[in-house]
Amino acid sequence: MSQEIEPLKSLEAVLSWQPSSTTELARSSIELSRSFSRRGDAPKTLVCHDMKGGYRNDRFVAGCDEDGYRFYHWQYLDMFVYFSHNLVTIPPPCWTNAAHTHGVQVLGTFITEWNDGKKICSEFLQSSRDYRGLANKMVEIMKYYGFDGWLINIENVIEEDKVSHLREFVAYLTQRCHSEVMGSKVIWYDSVTRSGELKWQDQLNEENKMFFDACDGIFLNYNWDESKLQNSYNMADSKRVHDVFVGVDVFGRGCPGGGGYNSCEAMMKIRQANLSAAIFAQGWVYETQGVENFTRNEDRFWQLLHDYCSTPTFTSPLLCTSFCQGEGQKYFCKGKVVKDHPWYNLSLQQLQPTFNLQGQRSDVKSLEFTASDGYLGGGCLLLRGKVEKEALWFNLFQLDAPVSTALYVSITSKWEPDNIQPILKLTLSKGDNSRVLYLEEEEGGEAGRKQLKTKDVYVRVKTNIEKVSIRPHEEDTRVYNSQNMNKWKTRCFRVEETQVCGWTLQAVSVGISARDKELNSVCLYLGQIQILTKPPSNPSSGxxxxxxxxxxxxxxxxxxxxxxxxxxxxxxxxxxxxxxxxxxxxxxxxxxxxxxxxxxxxxxxxxxxxxxxxxxxxxxxxxxxxxxxxxxxxxx
CATH class of the missing domain: 2.60.40.10 (Immunoglobulins)
Structure with missing residues (x-):
């Protein structure tokens, strides 16, 4: 028996919903991270996840021993909508947990369709008491399960005398969500008009603006053109143009560009109009392009969209991740295989890199996730390439994190061949000055010739860029390596307060250097990175x-x-x-x-x-x- 989460399929089921011992385990456990900063004046990106009716292997609260669809390009998103064709779609907690880890909001879906939907709407729109009762219950459900709002999708005719009640329902639900959950959102789907007619507009206009004005945004249908984009921009208040989410159907179906890998064409047009985007059914990659090549195809899909999505910066200097994506063919613990068969649990997904893929792959290098090996979870990052005169560098995290204390940093990895070594690079800034810390095994390696020696730190100053090489801390390193298995090596570094206090951490990168200075093929498995404010120790049981x-x-x-x-x-x-x-x-x-x-x-x-x-x-x-x-x- 496995605990599952289910949608609520009838109005009676919604109105009678109560917390119970069976619902307790289905609540999300991770609060929305406040450690990500996104530009407030930039167009937003929403993903609406509609896959085969929803509630696939993600419905199992504690995961399952099978493969499943995973999403890990969170750096491109502001909101994630879990969608199914049931009256109330409660996002499975694994999606809320994974999204919240990356500072992304999660919305459930309220949908009514066709004749059955018309009857439901007629019932809950009878009076203010009825629609307020429904809205109050939806807010209670949202708050209990720990997600962040609702997509309202009414795809049936509304009786003309009840349209005003529908608008008031949307406005009341929005107000109640805002009062109960800080930053929560209610988004209206472009379907019903101000007369109650079911007629998709593909733009923001007088026919649907009354609903847009009642909530936090509108999700436009997909059959738009550039003139409708301009109309939408003109119709929105100048302060709300980024609350207009233009639909991009990845399955095509009349969307400009035809969907698929060409979804970037629709995104380009939307961004040229300075509007937000709602990407529908991004699981197209998983469903149609072959599960066996999913990672490579998924990376290709999002790399094509990179130029049209703003990415956040991580604002906390505390950063710990093993890069697990929430599934694997095995489960690794400290490098040891403790489960030797497939598993799927997105709640266990670790922080994913925030740098984009641009520049991380070329003729001389590649960065990808692999499930063939791992340190903690279902896999690790695999960095490969050719080392020539200088180290081969990969950017992982983009930050804007002020530092006020000493840092305890570690990198866990294994590599081939033996005559290479990993380097962890921290880039900091203070005003016009930059400081680069190279955390490496060998003395004075990447930081250059040793011109100043102070204990284990070597400094060379060039214009306003200061380069510092820091050696491993033997005691901390010994604590970790005593537990590591299968050739995984951890190197721990203590970065003194004098080196970082008052500076702002801007980037975390990993390099590969070679003692022979030139190698045609090197391979580094990156299992874990930690940046802490206290030294590592052996924890007691929690x-x-x-x-x-x-x-x-x-x-x-x-x-x-x-x-x-x-x-x-x-x-x-x-x-x-x-x-x-x-x-x-x-x-x-x-x-x-x-x-x-x-x-x-x-x-x-x-x-x-x-x-x-x-x-x-x-x-x-x-x-x-x-x-x-x-x-x-x-x-x-």
Whole structure:
């Protein structure tokens, strides 16, 4: 048995919805990150995720042991809408968790369609009491599950005497969302007109502006042309032009450019009109281009859109990621394979690079995600290329993060051949001055000739650019490498307060240098990067009061799996918990589940000799050793 999240398919189901023990596990666990800064005056990008009716393998709250569609180009998005053709679409928590990690808002969908939709609208638009009751319940649902607003999609005729109530419903819902969840959004889909007619306008005009004025934005239908873009721009108040989201159907269907990889043509026209974009069904890549080549095709699709999407900057100097995309063919923990079959759980997705792909791939180098190896999660970054006279560089994170304390930085990697080494580069600024920190194994390598020596730091000043080479800190490095497996090596560096305090961290890059100075083929697996404000240590378990109970006492002893409810409490340790691994420990130790909240439902074969053990994975990338984790017996 696995906990699943489901849509609400009827008005009765929405109005009678109440929190319960069965809904508790389906709540998102990660709040919207405030560590990303986006230009307020730039056009926005919304993605509307409509894939095969929705609620595929993403419906499993604790993930599943199969492949599934993943999204990881969050740096291009402002909003993510989870869409299905059900009355109320509640986003699965894995999508909300992954999006929130990257500072992206998530919207659910309220949709009515055709004759059944007309009946539903007629019912809830009878009076202000009715539509306010529905709006209040929708706000309650949004707040409970932890997402950030609604797409309102009315695709049926509205009785003319109820159109004013529909507008008031949208306005009231928007006001209530704003009052309950800071920054929440309500977006109207271009379908019904001011007369109640179902007639897509493909532009903002007098026919649909009353709904646009009642909420936070409008999602225009896809069959527009450049004159309609100009009309939309003219119709919107100058302060609200970026609240007009012009539809781009990746499946084509009358959209300029024809969709697919040519969606960039529609995006170019939209940006030339200085309007926002709503990309519909971006899963086209996964659905039509072959799952086996998904990563390469997905990267191609978004690289074509790069010039038309503004990217955020990361505003916190605290940065920890193993680059896991929330699925894998194996699950790795400290480099060791602890699950040797496919898994899918987007809630476990780690922070993805914020730099665009432009410049990261060329004839001499490439950067891509690989599931063939990993340090923590389902894979890692694979950096390959040719090293000539200078190091081969890859940009990973774009930041604007003021630093006020010393930094404890680490890089975990493995490489081929042996005569290369990774370099972690931190670029900082202060006014017109720049400082580049090279965190590297060898003395004075990338920073240049040693002109000034102060302990482990070598400095060379050239105009207003200061270059500093910092050696690994042996004690911290030993703490990490004592737990690493399969040739993964961690190098830890202590960057003194005098080196960074008062400066602003602007970029994090990784380089590959070669002792022989020229190699035609090098390969670096990048497993984890950490930038912390305190030194690493061995964490204690974040779990206490672990209990396990039968979920269904009527299950027989036929040898099939049994359903168990596992619960525990967060011990309130000084480290923040990222998620928990659950192991069944008998003759072999097997990873049987993973959870963000301190509870989960498991379907397991019953063994009188086995125990369940809960392991804590911290947000700083540290993992509690299994020998220090609490366990409990399976009930008989």
């Amino acid at each position: 779990v206490q009061k672990l209990t396990c109970s039968h979920l269904n006492q009527e299950e027989d002893d036929s040898g099939g799996d049994h359903s168990y409810s596992l619960q525990w409490q967060d011990a309130g340790c000084s480290y923040h918990v990222q998620y928990y691994n659950v192991y069944q420990m008998a003759a072999d130790t097997v990873l049987v589940g993973q959870s963000l909240p301190p509870s989960c439902v498991l379907s397991l074969s019953r063994s009188h000799d086995s125990e369940l053990c809960v392991q804590t994975v911290m947000t700083d990338g540290s993992v509690v050793p299994l020998t220090d984790c609490p366990s409990c017996s399976l009930p008989c």
